Amino acid sequence: MSSPLLVRGGRLPSGERAEILAVDGRIAAIGSGFATEGAERLDAAGKLVAPALVDLGVFAIDPSAARAGGIAHAALMPDQSLPLDDAALIERAAGAGGPGLTVHPLAAATRGLGGQELAELGLMHAAGARAAATGREAIGSAAVMRRVLAYAASFDLPVVVHAEDPTLAEGAVATAGETATRLGLPAAPAVAEALIVARDLLLAEETGARVHFRQLTTARAFALMREAKARGLPVTCGITPAHLLLSDIAVTGFRSFAHLSPPLRDEADRQAARAALADGTVDVLSSGHDPRGPEAKRLPFAESSSGAAGAATLLALSWLLVRDGLIGPERLFELLARNPARILGLDAGELRVGGRADLIVVDPDAPWRIDERTLPGLAGNTPFDGLPVQGKAVTLVKNGVLVG
Amino acid sequence: MPADAPRHLLGIAGLQPHQIMRILDEAERWADARDARAEPLLAGLTQINAFFEPSTRTLLSFEIAGKRLGADVVNMHAAGSSVTKGETLIDTAVTLNAMRADVLVIRHGSSGAVGLIADKVGCPVLNAGDGSHEHPTQALLDALTIRRRKGALAGLRVAICGDLLHSRVARSNILLLTAMAAEVRVAAPATLLPAALKAMGVAAFTDMDEAIEGADVVMMLRVQRERMAGGLIPSPREYHAFWGLTRERLARAAPDALVMHPGPMNRGVEIASSVADDPERSAITEQVAMGVAVRMACLDLLTRDQRAGGAS
Numbered sequence: 001m002s003s004p005l006l007v008r009g010g011r012l013p014s015g016e017r018a019e020i021l022a023v024d025g026r027i028a029a030i031g032s033g034f035a036t037e038g039a040e041r042l043d044a045a046g047k048l049v050a051p052a053l054v055d056l057g058v059f060a061i062d063p064s065a066a067r068a069g070g071i072a073h074a075a076l077m078p079d080q081s082l083p084l085d086d087a088a089l090i091e092r093a094a095g096a097g098g099p100g101l102t103v104h105p106l107a108a109a110t111r112g113l114g115g116q117e118l119a120e121l122g123l124m125h126a127a128g129a130r131a132a133a134t135g136r137e138a139i140g141s142a143a144v145m146r147r148v149l150a151y152a153a154s155f156d157l158p159v160v161v162h163a164e165d166p167t168l169a170e171g172a173v174a175t176a177g178e179t180a181t182r183l184g185l186p187a188a189p190a191v192a193e194a195l196i197v198a199r200d201l202l203l204a205e206e207t208g209a210r211v212h213f214r215q216l217t218t219a220r221a222f223a224l225m226r227e228a229k230a231r232g233l234p235v236t237c238g239i240t241p242a243h244l245l246l247s248d249i250a251v252t253g254f255r256s257f258a259h260l261s262p263p264l265r266d267e268a269d270r271q272a273a274r275a276a277l278a279d280g281t282v283d284v285l286s287s288g289h290d291p292r293g294p295e296a297k298r299l300p301f302a303e304s305s306s307g308a309a310g311a312a313t314l315l316a317l318s319w320l321l322v323r324d325g326l327i328g329p330e331r332l333f334e335l336l337a338r339n340p341a342r343i344l345g346l347d348a349g350e351l352r353v354g355g356r357a358d359l360i361v362v363d364p365d366a367p368w369r370i371d372e373r374t375l376p377g378l379a380g381n382t383p384f385d386g387l388p389v390q391g392k393a394v395t396l397v398k399n400g401v402l403v404g
Numbered sequence: 405m406p407a408d409a410p411r412h413l414l415g416i417a418g419l420q421p422h423q424i425m426r427i428l429d430e431a432e433r434w435a436d437a438r439d440a441r442a443e444p445l446l447a448g449l450t451q452i453n454a455f456f457e458p459s460t461r462t463l464l465s466f467e468i469a470g471k472r473l474g475a476d477v478v479n480m481h482a483a484g485s486s487v488t489k490g491e492t493l494i495d496t497a498v499t500l501n502a503m504r505a506d507v508l509v510i511r512h513g514s515s516g517a518v519g520l521i522a523d524k525v526g527c528p529v530l531n532a533g534d535g536s537h538e539h540p541t542q543a544l545l546d547a548l549t550i551r552r553r554k555g556a557l558a559g560l561r562v563a564i565c566g567d568l569l570h571s572r573v574a575r576s577n578i579l580l581l582t583a584m585a586a587e588v589r590v591a592a593p594a595t596l597l598p599a600a601l602k603a604m605g606v607a608a609f610t611d612m613d614e615a616i617e618g619a620d621v622v623m624m625l626r627v628q629r630e631r632m633a634g635g636l637i638p639s640p641r642e643y644h645a646f647w648g649l650t651r652e653r654l655a656r657a658a659p660d661a662l663v664m665h666p667g668p669m670n671r672g673v674e675i676a677s678s679v680a681d682d683p684e685r686s687a688i689t690e691q692v693a694m695g696v697a698v699r700m701a702c703l704d705l706l707t708r709d710q711r712a713g714g715a716s
């Protein structure tokens with residue numbers, strides 16, 4: 001049992017000044033003037049005190065990158081060297097995080113992520129899986145997807161979906177548009193995303209399943225989401241900072257660090273994504289953390305692996321959206337912590353009395369430069385190499401204990 | 405090196421109009437020369453032609469161009485070499501660099517691959533075709549051919565017809581011709597027409613008859629057999645009926661329209677033999693001759709620096 005911890009002098013995302021008292025790993029009180037003899041004190045003067053981030057959908061367990069980004073919970077995609085389609089694999093992955101990071105493995109929706117046979121969702125759920133996921137690709141067969149959703153719904157297990165029609169996306173490494181045309185890159189039309197969204201929204205409605213589209217990036221997909229939410233469907237969607245801050249122009253010069261999945265979209269879709277973030281259509285901001293070494297990235301663009309390291313930069317890049325005036329700090333931490341925690345059913349992501357004391361002290365003004373060579377974590381494959389940013393999680397408190 | 409010349413020739417996209425003019429002017433010098441060997445400008449220099457994709461015509465053209473200038477030309481047929489045994493392209497580039505070539509001519513099946521190699525080597529790199537991206541010497545030789553027949557490029561109406569989606573020849577030609585103020589129209593089946601060609605300053609048509617209306621130059625592209633099997637085109641027969649260059653169709657172009665094709669031709673598919681073999685209209689064999697001249701000019705221009713400072 002740890003000693004009580006008093007976080008003093010900081011402001012909450014709401015702007016309110018408050019002290020937070022953590023006792024036995026939980027938030028015992030939020031307010032001021034606590035009598036706290038014997039409590040450890042954490043000075044947050046001039047800083048922001050916020051819930052530690054909950055990163056919904058990473059591809060690697062990467063504690064040092066997570067620590068740099070202020071992430072205390074990471075939902076691990078099932079796309080591992082052994083796909084997470086077995087209860088034993090779920091249990092093993094769940095134990096791999098370390099003191100500062102809880103890993104929540106997502107169950108492969110289909111065996112071997114093959115998109116054909118149902119995986120043992122019930123057993124994996126019992127082993128601790130908080131959601132099922134289609135993996136890096138959408139399930140091509142509507143029949144299989146319908147079974148996955150119906151079956152997952154019977155365990156009240158949300159399904160995390162990758163929204164790109166696999167028949168259109170096959171072989172494509174970019175979104176169809178001016179950049180792909182100029183560079184001569186294999187491209188898929190942007191509508192590949194909305195096709196899956198439309199299909200899976202209909203199937204979700206029919207089966208009663210909870211569906212979370214991990215990353216939506218196109219105007220048409222957001223329009224479908226707005227309509228579905230207006231009808232009260234239990235559906236949510238996320239996006240990464242990269243798709244909000246960059247368009248496909250970033251691919252120019254065959255920059256494989258900008259090779260993402262789904263691909264960076266054209267400027268009109270990027271603007272639609274920012275509008276969807278501002279109007280509440282988007283529920284989750286996540287890193288999509290996918291660290292890749294040079295052997296996967298120093299290749300001709302079409303042969304390079306997709307994905308970017310994003311955990312270490314998640315907070316700072318997201319903070320750019322606050323600086324741009326697109327969203328306020330409170331909404332930011334809903335996107336980064338509260339909403340993903342709710343989707344996964346975690347006791348995390350919020351600063352509330354009785355809740356788990358997972359929090360970060362953020363210096364929102366701390367300037368630093370994103371550098372692929374020194375980025376904390378397994379690899380530095382970021383499309384933001386060289387970008388000056390502000391915002392650092394200077395302290396992470398996990399279960400009421402100072403982690404660093 | 406001439407002050408405004410680029411270090412590599414990776415694409416037309418990196419060239420200014422005056423640089424294009426310069427290459428064409430230099431190429432003129434070799435275009436009519438009976439015995440180009442009289443000027444062994446590249447004597448003592450090693451030119452490596454590294455072709456990661458099979459090629460006969462382009463490789464031969466670069467080899468002849470280098471030899472006419474007196475270079476020691478080495479061909480590396482990388483298709484079927486260590487490259488296919490798992491060595492990365494970067495490793496291959498480093499190896500080539502260690503061989504101390506004075507100029508590298510590279511063809512690769514992946515868009516952007518030649519630029520990736522160029523970043524890793526210390527000598528000039530000439531792109532001999534990378535994926536569906538660029539094939540700059542083809543566009544330059546086409547421009548030289550057109551200029552010699554028509555006098556200038558500006559103001560001409562050029563129709564480019566065929567597989568625009570996969571063609572690096574088309575991309576380089578569109579960039580070059582629009583930069584030189586020609587009017588470019590393209591025609592292709594909808595399945596072979598990229599989404600955003602308009603942004604490259606061309607008018608796109610699926611109706612070839614419309615596209616070649618009044619054209620001063622009709623440039624045909626090769627259709628790969630595998631595209632026809634891949635479901636992008638129903639059949640060679642249907643392709644020929646709607647997008648093949650026949651005598652009847654050519655009648656819609658200007659009366660003195662020039663017919664071009666980068667070769668090798670699929671006779672009876674994208675072009676009818678009666679058109680391809682018409683000496684009045686077809687510039688196809690002239691294109692081959694201009695190819696050597698343009699490549700000599702490029703090799704010469706890109707290696708001037710080394711020659712001035714002594715071979716490295």
